[in-house]
Amino acid sequence: MTALDRRADSRDGSVAPARSDAGARRVDRVLMKGNEAIAEAAIAVGCDAYFGYPITPQAELLEWMARRMPEEGRVFVQAESELAAINMALGASAAGARVLVSSSSPGISLMAEAMSYMAGSRLPVVLVNVMRGGPGLGSIGAAQGDYLQATKGHGHGDYHVPVLAPSSIAEAIDLVRDAFILAERYRTPVMILADGILGQAMEPVAPAFRTLERQRPDWALEGAEGRPPRVLKSLHLRPEDLEEQDLALQRVYDEIRRSEQRWAGERLDDPDIVLVAYGSAARVARTAVERLREDGVGAGLFRPITLWPFPSEPLRHVARGARAVLAVEMSAGQLVEDVRLAIEGALPVSLHGRMGGMVPSPDGVVEAARRALSTGGEDGR
Amino acid sequence: MERSTVIAGFGGQGILFAGKVLAEAAMLEGREVLWIPSYGPEMRGGTASCTVIIADKTIGSPVVDRADHAVALNPPSMAKYGPIVAKGGLLVVNTTLIEAQAGRDDIEVLEVPCTAVAQRAGDDKLVSVVALGALIGRRRLVEPETVHRALAIVLGDRHADMVEMDAAAFDAGFAASLEPVAAPPRA
Amino acid sequence: MTVGEPLVEQEGRTVYRRPQLLSNPTSYCPGCGHGIVHRLVAEVLEELGVGGKTILVGSVGCSVFAYDFLALDSVESPHGRAPAVATGVKRVRPDRVVFTYQGDGDLAAIGTAEIVHAAARGERITVIFVNNGIYGMTGGQMAPTTLAGQQTTSSPRGRDVATQGYPLPVTEMLSLLPGVQYAARGSVADPALVGKTRAAIRRAFEVQLEDRGFSIVEVLSTCPVGWGLTPVEAMERLRTTVMDAYPVGTFVDRARGIAPSLPTPGAPHRSVTEGF
Numbered sequence: 001m002t003a004l005d006r007r008a009d010s011r012d013g014s015v016a017p018a019r020s021d022a023g024a025r026r027v028d029r030v031l032m033k034g035n036e037a038i039a040e041a042a043i044a045v046g047c048d049a050y051f052g053y054p055i056t057p058q059a060e061l062l063e064w065m066a067r068r069m070p071e072e073g074r075v076f077v078q079a080e081s082e083l084a085a086i087n088m089a090l091g092a093s094a095a096g097a098r099v100l101v102s103s104s105s106p107g108i109s110l111m112a113e114a115m116s117y118m119a120g121s122r123l124p125v126v127l128v129n130v131m132r133g134g135p136g137l138g139s140i141g142a143a144q145g146d147y148l149q150a151t152k153g154h155g156h157g158d159y160h161v162p163v164l165a166p167s168s169i170a171e172a173i174d175l176v177r178d179a180f181i182l183a184e185r186y187r188t189p190v191m192i193l194a195d196g197i198l199g200q201a202m203e204p205v206a207p208a209f210r211t212l213e214r215q216r217p218d219w220a221l222e223g224a225e226g227r228p229p230r231v232l233k234s235l236h237l238r239p240e241d242l243e244e245q246d247l248a249l250q251r252v253y254d255e256i257r258r259s260e261q262r263w264a265g266e267r268l269d270d271p272d273i274v275l276v277a278y279g280s281a282a283r284v285a286r287t288a289v290e291r292l293r294e295d296g297v298g299a300g301l302f303r304p305i306t307l308w309p310f311p312s313e314p315l316r317h318v319a320r321g322a323r324a325v326l327a328v329e330m331s332a333g334q335l336v337e338d339v340r341l342a343i344e345g346a347l348p349v350s351l352h353g354r355m356g357g358m359v360p361s362p363d364g365v366v367e368a369a370r371r372a373l374s375t376g377g378e379d380g381r
Numbered sequence: 382m383e384r385s386t387v388i389a390g391f392g393g394q395g396i397l398f399a400g401k402v403l404a405e406a407a408m409l410e411g412r413e414v415l416w417i418p419s420y421g422p423e424m425r426g427g428t429a430s431c432t433v434i435i436a437d438k439t440i441g442s443p444v445v446d447r448a449d450h451a452v453a454l455n456p457p458s459m460a461k462y463g464p465i466v467a468k469g470g471l472l473v474v475n476t477t478l479i480e481a482q483a484g485r486d487d488i489e490v491l492e493v494p495c496t497a498v499a500q501r502a503g504d505d506k507l508v509s510v511v512a513l514g515a516l517i518g519r520r521r522l523v524e525p526e527t528v529h530r531a532l533a534i535v536l537g538d539r540h541a542d543m544v545e546m547d548a549a550a551f552d553a554g555f556a557a558s559l560e561p562v563a564a565p566p567r568a
Numbered sequence: 569m570t571v572g573e574p575l576v577e578q579e580g581r582t583v584y585r586r587p588q589l590l591s592n593p594t595s596y597c598p599g600c601g602h603g604i605v606h607r608l609v610a611e612v613l614e615e616l617g618v619g620g621k622t623i624l625v626g627s628v629g630c631s632v633f634a635y636d637f638l639a640l641d642s643v644e645s646p647h648g649r650a651p652a653v654a655t656g657v658k659r660v661r662p663d664r665v666v667f668t669y670q671g672d673g674d675l676a677a678i679g680t681a682e683i684v685h686a687a688a689r690g691e692r693i694t695v696i697f698v699n700n701g702i703y704g705m706t707g708g709q710m711a712p713t714t715l716a717g718q719q720t721t722s723s724p725r726g727r728d729v730a731t732q733g734y735p736l737p738v739t740e741m742l743s744l745l746p747g748v749q750y751a752a753r754g755s756v757a758d759p760a761l762v763g764k765t766r767a768a769i770r771r772a773f774e775v776q777l778e779d780r781g782f783s784i785v786e787v788l789s790t791c792p793v794g795w796g797l798t799p800v801e802a803m804e805r806l807r808t809t810v811m812d813a814y815p816v817g818t819f820v821d822r823a824r825g826i827a828p829s830l831p832t833p834g835a836p837h838r839s840v841t842e843g844f
Contacts, residue, residue: 029408031401031404031405031408031414031416048660049656049659049660051656056420057420075659075660077655077659077689079652079685080681080682080684080685081681083649083652083681083682084649084652084655084681084682084685085652087645087646087649087652087653087656087682088652088653088655088656088659089656090643090645090646090649090652090653090656091625091643091645091652091653091654091655091656091657091658092656092657092659092660093656094623094643094653094656094657095623095656095657095660095661095664096660097656097660099656113646114646114649117644117645117646121643121644140420168439196420197417197443200417200418200420201415201416201417201418201443202401202404202414202415202416202417203413203414203415203416203440204408204413204414221623221641221642221643221657221661222621222623222641222661222664223619223620223621223622223623223640223641223664223665224619224620224639224640224641225620225621226620228639229591229635229639229640229641229642230641230642231635231641231642231643231644232642232643232644233626233635233642233643233644234644235632235644280443283440283441283442283443284441284442284443284444286439286441286442287441287442288442290441359443359444360444361442361444361446362441362442362444362446363446363447364446
């Protein structure tokens with residue numbers, strides 16, 4: 001049973017505790033930066049090749065790979081740009097390799113073109129976005145302003161990319177492995193959406209990272225000796241042909257929506273208000289929920305782990321008895337769009353968002369939650 | 382129990398290092414811990430800070446709006462982090478570089494000439510380790526012996542020769558925090 | 569015509585055999601040089617016996633359909649990115665023969681960074697660079713390689729170097745890089761040149777098979793439709809005007825001692841350092 005299967009079994013919100021969860025004293029752990037832990041997790045699952053370009057706040061991921069991949073006899077290339085890095089990944093993936101690419105917001109924008117090609121050509125890859133403030137060069141502070149880009153359309157054309165959002169370093173390690181599983185199971189690019197805090201922070205992790213078995217893909221390029229040539233492409237000039245390809249892709253997305261929605265919940269027993277947040281913002285929201293509960297306010301946290309597909313039905317279900325829903329994000333109202341789509345007008349939905357590298361504070365979230373409960377969801381940014 | 386500590390000062394004062402040592406020690410004692418640095422260009426010659434959260438259960442917010450402890454090693458850090466120390470919390474002030482008063486009567490202010498103590502211990506770059514000693518002297522977040530072990534781990538084989546001096550600086554800070562003269566805030 | 573069947577037999581001597589790696593008749597315009605270059609590549613790969621272990625990295629432009637005409641495992645690239653894609657393929661499959669097939673808009677404009685850095689890294693790939701001085705597929709617009717004064721649909725009064733710059737001699741530029749082991753420019757202007765170009769392409773693949781470094785063959789070619797000429801007129805222009813501006817020849821073959829006399833980074837050159 002894979003990690004993905006296990007999570008799918010616990011979709012009632014009682015998600016199995018991540019390894020960072022407290023309890024027993026464990027002395028066999030090491031402190032790792034998020035960026036480094038993500039890199040090492042990819043090495044553990046058998047990532048064959050890494051391509052990257054320096055950008056804050058993900059540079060340590062590149063640096064870790066620069067040291068570790070050659071040690072393992074694997075491929076590391078510092079590319080001349082993010083454009084080149086993702087296209088190297090495209091080539092390595094076409095040749096059947098397990099490939100990781102990472103960057104931060106501005107670099108991710110540059111990768112949009114090739115991600116669209118890879119989606120159309122059905123090429124797996126795992127792309128890590130350690131988000132920073134935007135738009136433009138923005139700031140190097142932690143932000144979540146790339147939510148819509150990641151979930152609604154990074155590059156051009158009718159495609160989606162499964163997006164996994166860790167909120168702790170231990171979870172990031174698990175999600176790296178899961179991302180490769182999804183990428184290979186569905187032959188699709190997969191994105192891990194992290195932020196500057198997750199990338200830069202250190203937490204204790206169990207150093208024995210999990211491995212991942214592999215099968216040589218039957219579509220990879222290796223030279224056409226003794227068989228008809230294989231062509232990996234997204235170009236289908238006849239509209240009839242392209243629509244057929246696009247429909248096939250949509251069927252894959254339908255299957256992903258059915259099978260891969262993941263989320264975690266806390267204090268969701270009969271809540272008055274449901275806070276919805278992911279990544280580092282979800283940790284702030286968790287503290288806010290604790291403070292609200294201490295004050296006798298019935299608050300709970302719904303944390304989507306897959307941002308696409310968004311766990312709409314589970315959110316609708318847990319929010320049934322609540323009076324209000326509050327999206328907490330490090331952006332100007334991006335996650336809240338999916339929350340509103342999920343709630344379908346059944347409840348007032350409001351937003352607490354900070355931007356530009358500013359992170360919501362627990363007290364700020366507490367105040368927004370109180371306001372949401374008293375005003376019935378008037379937007380309070 | 383969840384306790385947050387902010388250590389702040391100039392780049393080059395060993396801020397991130399002291400935070401790592403505290404985090405490592407907490408981990409060695411089986412606690413949950415989150416270490417968050419300030420990062421990027423602001424570190425290069427400017428102010429640096431790091432936050433260490435230690436808890437017995439899963440850590441929530443990485444953003445500290447009420448710090449249980451703050452260590453201010455230069456005047457800008459005092460101005461920035463003095464006000465966010467939670468009621469009943471501890472503010473360690475490096476009086477070698479900071480003349481200003483905390484202006485708080487609802488917290489404990491521990492004044493230690495950290496830079497001077499560090500110089501006596503051998504190197505003023507040890508100022509953060511001295512301050513860490515002072516902090517642990519007043520708030521037993523981790524055992525001093527564990528900090529000694531953590532120093533050796535964080536310094537690693539490459540800097541194994543520095544463990545002794547760092548440990549001495551920590552001990553000097555620890556001792557300074559227990560001297561009664563440091564206790565009452567200046568009027 | 570059946571693939572592999574001799575076209576003309578005279579007293580048992582095969583004059584021409586269609587390479588088996590040429591899978592389908594091409595759909596290029598009459599007088600276009602791509603068909604010739606495809607054939608040369610197919611013949612060379614067959615001669616070297618590596619067709620079954622070769623991976624073609626396609627590009628964007630008229631040659632985007634190369635994978636329809638060459639019976640090779642192939643991957644498509646975004647516009648200009650083929651050298652990066654080929655880098656990825658070759659790095660994870662160093663035992664395979666990897667080549668890009670790119671036009672001049674793809675390689676010399678939008679893909680400039682990728683070609684320069686793949687060459688600078690000395691990637692063990694071969695680049696077949698077909699230069700017809702124009703964007704053929706999109707309707708004959710000016711390319712970086714378009715000659716000064718040449719009329720195109722986006723330089724209707726002729727390329728004005730004062731505002732539209734000078735033609736870009738990419739192969740000469742790449743020749744300066746130590747990672748480039750082989751660089752040559754050929755042409756499809758007449759049978760003799762086609763033969764020499766064929767030899768250059770063979771040499772380029774040999775350099776890759778010997779694991780020496782980056783190899784590139786630029787092939788000057790025609791675009792009768794884009795140039796507004798008949799196929800015969802286009803060949804004539806290629807032989808004269810174009811080849812005057814872009815000399816054919818071998819610029820680099822380091823294994824055979826052919827290298828530019830210009831300074832290379834990391835190796836100070838007397839004529840430069842003296843008198844400075």
